[in-house]
Amino acid sequence: MHADPAEVKKSVRSYITVFVMLMVFTVITVAAASFHFAVPLAITIALVIATMKGSMVAGVFMHLSHEKQLIYGALLLTFMFFVMLLFLPVLAYMDRVKY
Amino acid sequence: MEIPYIVEARPDTGLHNGKLGIWLFLASEVMLFGALFSTYILLRVGAPEWPHGELSVPLGTVNTIILIASSVTMVMAWASLKLNDWGKHRLYLGLTFVLALVFLINKYFEYSEHFGKGEGPWHSTFFAIYFTLTGLHGLHIVGGMIVMAYFLGPGAKLWKKNPDQFANRIEATGLYWHFVDLVWIFLFPVLYLL
Numbered sequence: 001m002h003a004d005p006a007e008v009k010k011s012v013r014s015y016i017t018v019f020v021m022l023m024v025f026t027v028i029t030v031a032a033a034s035f036h037f038a039v040p041l042a043i044t045i046a047l048v049i050a051t052m053k054g055s056m057v058a059g060v061f062m063h064l065s066h067e068k069q070l071i072y073g074a075l076l077l078t079f080m081f082f083v084m085l086l087f088l089p090v091l092a093y094m095d096r097v098k099y
Numbered sequence: 100m101e102i103p104y105i106v107e108a109r110p111d112t113g114l115h116n117g118k119l120g121i122w123l124f125l126a127s128e129v130m131l132f133g134a135l136f137s138t139y140i141l142l143r144v145g146a147p148e149w150p151h152g153e154l155s156v157p158l159g160t161v162n163t164i165i166l167i168a169s170s171v172t173m174v175m176a177w178a179s180l181k182l183n184d185w186g187k188h189r190l191y192l193g194l195t196f197v198l199a200l201v202f203l204i205n206k207y208f209e210y211s212e213h214f215g216k217g218e219g220p221w222h223s224t225f226f227a228i229y230f231t232l233t234g235l236h237g238l239h240i241v242g243g244m245i246v247m248a249y250f251l252g253p254g255a256k257l258w259k260k261n262p263d264q265f266a267n268r269i270e271a272t273g274l275y276w277h278f279v280d281l282v283w284i285f286l287f288p289v290l291y292l293l
Contacts (some may be wrong), residue, residue, distance in 0.1 A: 003181035009245045012178050019171045026163050030156065033292035046288035052285045061277045068113045071122050079125040085133040089141035 018060045025053050106263045121271040125278050132282055135235065139228050139289065150225045153218070155209060159291040162205050163283065169198035170280040172274045180266040185258065190250070193271070195276070196247045199240050206237055229290055234287060239279045246272050 029049045037045065059065040064075075104116045112119055143149055176191035213219070215225070220230040250269065257265040 005182055008178050012175065012291050015171055015178070016173050019167065022167045026167065028291065029288055030160050033156070033288070039293075043257065043293055046293055047285075050285050050288050051171065053256045057170060057277050057281050057284065061170055061280075062274055070112050070114060072118065072224065074122060074126055078129050082129055082133045085130065085137045088137050089144060092141055093144060 014060055018056045022053055022056060025049050102109070106261070106267065115267055117271050118125055118274075119269050121274050132232075132235075135228075135232055136285070136289075139232065139246075142228055143201055143225050150223065153225060153292045154229070155212075156291050158205055158209055159287050162202050163287045165198050165202045165205070166280045166283050169195045169202070171276050172198065173276045177266065177269045177273050180258075180262070180269055189255075192247060196244060196251065199244045199247070203237065203240055203244075206233065213244065214277060232286055232290065236279070236282055239282070243276050243279055246275070 029046060031044050032049070033042065036042075064071075102116075106115060108115055135278045163257075172191045172194040176188050176195060178185035179191055210230075216224050250272065254268070255265075257268070
Protein backbone atom coordinates (compact mmCIF):
# COMPACT_ATOMS: atom_id res chain seq x y z
CA MET A 1 0.00 0.00 0.00
CA HIS A 2 1.31 3.46 -0.87
CA ALA A 3 -0.16 5.90 1.61
CA ASP A 4 1.36 8.27 4.13
CA PRO A 5 0.01 7.10 7.54
CA ALA A 6 0.16 10.64 8.96
CA GLU A 7 -1.91 11.92 6.04
CA VAL A 8 -4.48 9.12 6.44
CA LYS A 9 -4.75 9.75 10.20
CA LYS A 10 -5.37 13.44 9.46
CA SER A 11 -8.16 12.42 7.06
CA VAL A 12 -9.66 10.15 9.74
CA ARG A 13 -9.91 13.16 12.09
CA SER A 14 -11.79 15.10 9.40
CA TYR A 15 -14.16 12.13 8.87
CA ILE A 16 -15.04 12.19 12.57
CA THR A 17 -15.54 15.98 12.51
CA VAL A 18 -17.87 15.70 9.49
CA PHE A 19 -19.77 12.85 11.18
CA VAL A 20 -20.45 15.06 14.22
CA MET A 21 -21.48 17.98 12.00
CA LEU A 22 -23.84 15.77 9.97
CA MET A 23 -25.49 14.62 13.21
CA VAL A 24 -25.88 18.23 14.40
CA PHE A 25 -27.39 19.30 11.04
CA THR A 26 -29.80 16.34 11.15
CA VAL A 27 -31.03 17.47 14.58
CA ILE A 28 -31.36 21.07 13.30
CA THR A 29 -33.38 19.86 10.25
CA VAL A 30 -35.84 17.94 12.45
CA ALA A 31 -36.05 20.78 15.02
CA ALA A 32 -36.67 23.39 12.30
CA ALA A 33 -39.51 21.26 10.88
CA SER A 34 -41.23 21.24 14.29
CA PHE A 35 -41.57 25.05 14.16
CA HIS A 36 -44.06 24.75 11.25
CA PHE A 37 -42.73 27.68 9.24
CA ALA A 38 -44.60 28.82 6.12
CA VAL A 39 -44.09 26.24 3.33
CA PRO A 40 -41.68 28.32 1.15
CA LEU A 41 -39.47 29.13 4.16
CA ALA A 42 -39.59 25.53 5.44
CA ILE A 43 -38.58 24.21 2.01
CA THR A 44 -35.73 26.74 1.78
CA ILE A 45 -34.39 25.89 5.27
CA ALA A 46 -34.63 22.11 4.73
CA LEU A 47 -32.99 22.21 1.29
CA VAL A 48 -30.20 24.59 2.37
CA ILE A 49 -29.32 22.27 5.29
CA ALA A 50 -29.58 19.16 3.06
CA THR A 51 -27.28 20.82 0.50
CA MET A 52 -24.75 21.63 3.24
CA LYS A 53 -24.88 18.03 4.49
CA GLY A 54 -24.59 16.69 0.93
CA SER A 55 -21.59 18.93 0.24
CA MET A 56 -19.82 17.59 3.33
CA VAL A 57 -20.45 13.97 2.28
CA ALA A 58 -19.31 14.65 -1.29
CA GLY A 59 -16.35 16.88 -0.34
CA VAL A 60 -14.87 14.83 2.53
CA PHE A 61 -16.16 11.24 2.39
CA MET A 62 -16.09 11.07 -1.42
CA HIS A 63 -12.84 13.11 -1.53
CA LEU A 64 -14.26 15.59 -4.03
CA SER A 65 -12.40 18.42 -2.30
CA HIS A 66 -9.22 17.16 -3.93
CA GLU A 67 -10.13 15.24 -7.05
CA LYS A 68 -8.87 15.17 -10.64
CA GLN A 69 -10.04 17.69 -13.26
CA LEU A 70 -11.74 15.04 -15.39
CA ILE A 71 -14.11 14.12 -12.55
CA TYR A 72 -14.93 17.80 -11.91
CA GLY A 73 -15.69 18.17 -15.64
CA ALA A 74 -17.96 15.11 -15.70
CA LEU A 75 -19.79 16.27 -12.57
CA LEU A 76 -20.22 19.80 -13.92
CA LEU A 77 -21.90 18.36 -17.01
CA THR A 78 -24.05 16.12 -14.79
CA PHE A 79 -25.03 19.08 -12.61
CA MET A 80 -26.10 21.12 -15.66
CA PHE A 81 -28.38 18.34 -16.88
CA PHE A 82 -29.64 17.75 -13.32
CA VAL A 83 -30.70 21.40 -13.04
CA MET A 84 -32.41 21.14 -16.44
CA LEU A 85 -34.29 18.09 -15.17
CA LEU A 86 -35.47 19.97 -12.11
CA PHE A 87 -36.76 22.80 -14.32
CA LEU A 88 -38.84 20.47 -16.50
CA PRO A 89 -41.86 20.84 -14.18
CA VAL A 90 -41.74 24.62 -14.81
CA LEU A 91 -42.02 23.97 -18.56
CA ALA A 92 -44.90 21.58 -17.92
CA TYR A 93 -46.61 24.24 -15.79
CA MET A 94 -46.18 26.90 -18.52
CA ASP A 95 -47.52 24.46 -21.11
CA ARG A 96 -50.72 23.71 -19.22
CA VAL A 97 -54.06 24.10 -20.93
CA LYS A 98 -55.84 27.33 -19.99
CA TYR A 99 -59.61 27.19 -19.61
CA MET B 100 -4.03 -10.93 -20.28
CA GLU B 101 -3.62 -8.26 -17.64
CA ILE B 102 -6.13 -5.44 -17.57
CA PRO B 103 -4.25 -2.11 -17.69
CA TYR B 104 -4.72 0.83 -15.31
CA ILE B 105 -6.64 -0.91 -12.56
CA VAL B 106 -4.06 0.13 -9.97
CA GLU B 107 -1.84 2.79 -11.49
CA ALA B 108 -3.36 5.96 -12.95
CA ARG B 109 -3.75 6.40 -16.69
CA PRO B 110 -1.36 9.14 -17.85
CA ASP B 111 -4.09 11.01 -19.76
CA THR B 112 -6.84 10.99 -17.11
CA GLY B 113 -4.70 10.87 -13.96
CA LEU B 114 -7.13 8.22 -12.64
CA HIS B 115 -7.26 4.46 -12.52
CA ASN B 116 -10.05 3.18 -14.75
CA GLY B 117 -12.20 1.82 -11.93
CA LYS B 118 -12.47 5.22 -10.31
CA LEU B 119 -13.45 6.98 -13.53
CA GLY B 120 -15.94 4.18 -14.18
CA ILE B 121 -17.67 4.48 -10.80
CA TRP B 122 -17.92 8.27 -11.12
CA LEU B 123 -19.53 7.99 -14.57
CA PHE B 124 -21.95 5.42 -13.14
CA LEU B 125 -22.78 7.81 -10.28
CA ALA B 126 -23.38 10.58 -12.84
CA SER B 127 -26.02 8.35 -14.47
CA GLU B 128 -27.48 7.72 -11.02
CA VAL B 129 -27.79 11.47 -10.44
CA MET B 130 -29.93 11.64 -13.59
CA LEU B 131 -32.04 8.66 -12.48
CA PHE B 132 -32.86 10.14 -9.07
CA GLY B 133 -32.99 13.64 -10.60
CA ALA B 134 -35.80 12.52 -12.91
CA LEU B 135 -37.73 11.18 -9.91
CA PHE B 136 -37.15 14.35 -7.86
CA SER B 137 -38.41 16.31 -10.86
CA THR B 138 -41.48 14.06 -10.94
CA TYR B 139 -42.00 14.75 -7.24
CA ILE B 140 -41.94 18.53 -7.85
CA LEU B 141 -44.38 18.19 -10.77
CA LEU B 142 -46.79 16.08 -8.72
CA ARG B 143 -46.56 18.29 -5.66
CA VAL B 144 -46.99 21.58 -7.53
CA GLY B 145 -49.92 20.14 -9.48
CA ALA B 146 -51.70 18.66 -6.45
CA PRO B 147 -54.57 20.69 -4.95
CA GLU B 148 -53.31 19.69 -1.47
CA TRP B 149 -50.30 17.77 -0.20
CA PRO B 150 -50.47 15.55 2.90
CA HIS B 151 -48.35 16.27 5.99
CA GLY B 152 -47.48 13.99 8.88
CA GLU B 153 -48.15 10.76 6.95
CA LEU B 154 -44.72 9.32 7.77
CA SER B 155 -42.98 8.60 11.07
CA VAL B 156 -40.39 11.38 11.60
CA PRO B 157 -38.63 9.54 14.50
CA LEU B 158 -38.16 6.45 12.34
CA GLY B 159 -36.95 8.57 9.40
CA THR B 160 -34.53 10.42 11.71
CA VAL B 161 -33.15 7.15 13.10
CA ASN B 162 -32.63 5.86 9.56
CA THR B 163 -30.85 9.10 8.61
CA ILE B 164 -28.49 8.69 11.57
CA ILE B 165 -27.92 5.01 10.66
CA LEU B 166 -27.02 5.85 7.05
CA ILE B 167 -24.70 8.70 8.04
CA ALA B 168 -22.98 6.38 10.55
CA SER B 169 -22.64 3.73 7.83
CA SER B 170 -20.98 6.28 5.56
CA VAL B 171 -18.39 6.95 8.28
CA THR B 172 -17.72 3.24 8.88
CA MET B 173 -17.38 2.76 5.09
CA VAL B 174 -14.77 5.49 4.71
CA MET B 175 -13.00 4.11 7.82
CA ALA B 176 -12.93 0.66 6.17
CA TRP B 177 -11.04 2.22 3.27
CA ALA B 178 -8.75 4.30 5.54
CA SER B 179 -7.89 1.15 7.54
CA LEU B 180 -6.64 -0.49 4.34
CA LYS B 181 -4.46 2.54 3.67
CA LEU B 182 -3.04 2.06 7.19
CA ASN B 183 -2.50 -1.67 6.47
CA ASP B 184 -4.85 -2.63 9.30
CA TRP B 185 -6.77 -5.61 7.90
CA GLY B 186 -8.56 -6.38 11.18
CA LYS B 187 -10.03 -2.89 11.47
CA HIS B 188 -10.99 -2.93 7.80
CA ARG B 189 -13.03 -6.10 8.37
CA LEU B 190 -14.61 -4.61 11.48
CA TYR B 191 -15.65 -1.36 9.76
CA LEU B 192 -16.89 -3.08 6.58
CA GLY B 193 -18.86 -5.56 8.70
CA LEU B 194 -20.34 -2.66 10.70
CA THR B 195 -21.36 -0.91 7.47
CA PHE B 196 -23.13 -4.08 6.33
CA VAL B 197 -24.95 -4.40 9.69
CA LEU B 198 -26.02 -0.73 9.65
CA ALA B 199 -27.37 -1.18 6.11
CA LEU B 200 -29.32 -4.21 7.32
CA VAL B 201 -30.76 -2.25 10.28
CA PHE B 202 -31.83 0.50 7.84
CA LEU B 203 -33.70 -2.06 5.75
CA ILE B 204 -35.32 -3.65 8.82
CA ASN B 205 -36.60 -0.21 9.90
CA LYS B 206 -37.88 0.34 6.38
CA TYR B 207 -39.62 -3.04 6.48
CA PHE B 208 -41.50 -2.05 9.67
CA GLU B 209 -42.35 1.32 8.15
CA TYR B 210 -43.67 -0.23 4.92
CA SER B 211 -45.59 -2.93 6.85
CA GLU B 212 -47.37 -0.31 8.92
CA HIS B 213 -48.46 1.61 5.82
CA PHE B 214 -49.57 -1.49 3.92
CA GLY B 215 -51.44 -2.62 7.06
CA LYS B 216 -53.44 0.61 6.93
CA GLY B 217 -54.07 0.19 3.20
CA GLU B 218 -51.62 3.00 2.39
CA GLY B 219 -49.90 1.35 -0.56
CA PRO B 220 -48.67 3.17 -3.68
CA TRP B 221 -52.26 3.09 -5.01
CA HIS B 222 -53.57 5.06 -2.00
CA SER B 223 -52.56 8.57 -3.11
CA THR B 224 -50.13 10.52 -5.28
CA PHE B 225 -48.00 11.11 -2.18
CA PHE B 226 -47.68 7.41 -1.39
CA ALA B 227 -47.05 6.60 -5.07
CA ILE B 228 -44.00 8.87 -5.22
CA TYR B 229 -42.96 7.92 -1.64
CA PHE B 230 -42.82 4.20 -2.47
CA THR B 231 -41.17 4.84 -5.84
CA LEU B 232 -38.39 7.00 -4.37
CA THR B 233 -37.75 5.02 -1.18
CA GLY B 234 -38.21 1.68 -2.99
CA LEU B 235 -35.56 2.58 -5.56
CA HIS B 236 -33.31 3.86 -2.79
CA GLY B 237 -33.88 0.62 -0.85
CA LEU B 238 -32.85 -1.40 -3.91
CA HIS B 239 -29.62 0.60 -3.98
CA ILE B 240 -29.05 -0.32 -0.32
CA VAL B 241 -29.54 -4.01 -1.22
CA GLY B 242 -27.10 -3.62 -4.14
CA GLY B 243 -24.49 -2.09 -1.84
CA MET B 244 -24.97 -4.89 0.68
CA ILE B 245 -24.39 -7.55 -2.00
CA VAL B 246 -21.09 -5.88 -2.95
CA MET B 247 -20.05 -5.55 0.72
CA ALA B 248 -20.94 -9.21 1.37
CA TYR B 249 -18.71 -10.15 -1.58
CA PHE B 250 -15.76 -8.20 -0.15
CA LEU B 251 -16.36 -9.67 3.30
CA GLY B 252 -16.47 -13.14 1.74
CA PRO B 253 -14.82 -14.47 -1.43
CA GLY B 254 -13.67 -11.05 -2.68
CA ALA B 255 -11.42 -10.59 0.39
CA LYS B 256 -8.83 -12.96 -1.08
CA LEU B 257 -7.65 -10.22 -3.42
CA TRP B 258 -6.09 -8.33 -0.48
CA LYS B 259 -3.28 -10.92 -0.24
CA LYS B 260 -2.72 -11.06 -4.00
CA ASN B 261 -2.99 -7.37 -4.85
CA PRO B 262 -3.66 -5.02 -1.89
CA ASP B 263 -3.68 -1.85 -4.00
CA GLN B 264 -6.32 -3.22 -6.34
CA PHE B 265 -8.40 -4.38 -3.36
CA ALA B 266 -8.18 -0.90 -1.77
CA ASN B 267 -9.31 0.63 -5.07
CA ARG B 268 -12.32 -1.69 -5.14
CA ILE B 269 -13.24 -0.71 -1.58
CA GLU B 270 -12.84 2.96 -2.54
CA ALA B 271 -15.26 2.48 -5.46
CA THR B 272 -17.72 0.65 -3.18
CA GLY B 273 -17.40 3.55 -0.73
CA LEU B 274 -18.11 6.16 -3.42
CA TYR B 275 -21.29 4.29 -4.33
CA TRP B 276 -22.28 3.95 -0.68
CA HIS B 277 -21.75 7.66 0.07
CA PHE B 278 -23.93 8.48 -2.94
CA VAL B 279 -26.72 6.29 -1.52
CA ASP B 280 -26.33 8.23 1.76
CA LEU B 281 -26.37 11.54 -0.12
CA VAL B 282 -29.65 10.65 -1.86
CA TRP B 283 -31.22 9.83 1.52
CA ILE B 284 -30.04 13.18 2.94
CA PHE B 285 -32.36 14.83 0.38
CA LEU B 286 -35.14 12.22 0.53
CA PHE B 287 -35.57 12.56 4.28
CA PRO B 288 -36.61 16.24 4.47
CA VAL B 289 -38.49 16.13 1.15
CA LEU B 290 -40.70 13.16 2.11
CA TYR B 291 -40.82 13.22 5.93
CA LEU B 292 -40.62 16.87 6.91
CA LEU B 293 -41.96 19.10 4.14
